[in-house]
Amino acid sequence: MGWAIALHGGAGDIPVNLPPERRLPREEALRHCLDIGVDALKSHKHALDVVELVVRELENHPNFNAGKGSVLTTAGTVEMEACIMDGNTKRCGAVSGLTTVVNPISLSRLVMEKTPHIYLAFDGAEAFAREQGVETVDSSHFITPENVERLKQAKEANRVQIDYTQPIQEDVQKESSAADGDSQIGTVGCVAVDNQGNLAAATSTGGLVNKMVGRIGDTPIIGSGTYANHLCAVSATGKGEAIIHGTVARDVAALMEFKGVSLKEAAACVVEERVPKGNVGLVAVSASGEVTMPFNTTGMFRACATEDGYSEIGIWTSSQN
């Protein structure tokens, strides 16, 4: 037993030769956010508070695709979504289609705590944010010049490669990774187990570059992008549609619950067998303080630490880091 924490800043086709000006700020942000989470766990904060705190910090960082720095829809707008879940009570909250809320993850927590519902979206979620008095800003706050450029490149690539009437899934990925190597990457998430054995998971994202207006991905869907129960907490990232088909986060827990396998085995099974290669990565912790961070993409921005002193920050498989 003991606390453990893991966080991610997205999985995908991260080029191994990612230039230092793109790599270093992200590594630094992962380290910074990990430190914040570790300090909070050492101060005996509840796992739910820890994951919210860490994801807020990741949302505020413009290099990740969540909060400020969210990627743009085909209309050039930002539509953010987030989800949080408390393992022991299985209470959860989710939001989609946010355009002005500085920290979507905190609004999802308010949906969990202050409404009889789990999931609010679009205008209704924005109205709820106003009622709750959370910090809101003009939508332009979230839009970075880098993401304007990404959208432009994605649209150019799209013109030749995507006919929306044809469901050619392979092309979706080819197109977006061709844009600049990491355009689709950067959903953020955090999972934690505290000293009391409380588990929690949180995930936040701007979604997919050039996504259709109104598109909902895996992040806010309980059991797909985010899940926690008394056994484990999971946050997934990657190609949303594949993660939804695979009910990825719930399946890690279901394998532990119904098949009796360990966290590492369950996570490896889901990543290797239930989702096509190149589509998913996840971070997970168990009630007993284990941590695992598998992915079947080229890389995943990730970090973890456990009470016994283990700590890791990485992007590619260990031999490439």
Add this chain to the structure above:
Amino acid sequence: MGGWAIAVHGGAGVDPKLPAERQEAAKQLLARCLNMGISALRSNFPAIDVVELVVRELETDPLFNSGRGSALTERGTVEMEASIMDGPNRRCGAVSGVTTVKNPVSLARLVMDKSPHSYLAFSGAEEFARQQGVELVDNKYFITEENVGMLKLAKEANSILFDYRIPSVGLETCGAGAAATDNPLQMNGLPISVYAPETVGCVVVDREGRCAAATSTGGLMNKRTGRIGDSPLIGAGTYASNLCGVSCTGEGEAIIRATLARDVAAVMEYKGLGLQEAVDFVIKERLDEGKAGLIAVSRNGEVAYGFNCNGMFRGCATEDGFMEVGIWE
């Protein structure tokens, strides 16, 4: 291969005082939809087409809470949601916040077939509907006089019961609230007489052993604008894999927490349970205090249902001639 099987539902959690003529009308509608599905299966339609066809019919009839006859939001508008999933390749499509689309389940199917995404919501879903040229109607088309009356009752009940799920609020000290909690027949915090369950769904396995599931709803009576329930969420209200197809109904939030539809499939896959065992297991073990019901078919041509609340509108049939339409236990 065990032949085809089909099940339909029109929601779980039924007022025991529901007038007999309305019970009869519900049973007739379920039987009509079941027969429509059976004809399609006999003509070798694939499961995915059959679930869409049957749910369209349920949406179009004003009796249940989907399409025409949908429950109303607190503003008196209709916001519908639906999802569909094809078992063999686990492809799926979902929509939420649809306000003018006559058949939301067919829009969910188009999201699956014609968009690179799995789930579109609100104005984006409406825009996609226009692009695809599906039949659109004015929001008023969906609003029935009966539901306008129900909304009024729900608002009256809600003034007492709002935030019933939040223990810290301490509303239980309110006298009227205490009286209401004495009534065991509640769903989603509303007295069962004004609760509009009646989400619709259909699950099918065809002769080739392909499973599919579809669910459609207007959501909760008097819901907040923007509230998303379990129906459009893959793994919660709807799920299909190569093993089975599942559609759930009831208290949405309990179904979401339980990932109820996926869990039927998960206990078959990971625990080796049979279909009815799997259904019984999730209803008993996974809902905690929540109330819900579900229908399911397996690739072997079995059909099963289960619920832990007061009644479920349902019907099922299998190729070997079995057919049942019922409301109560």
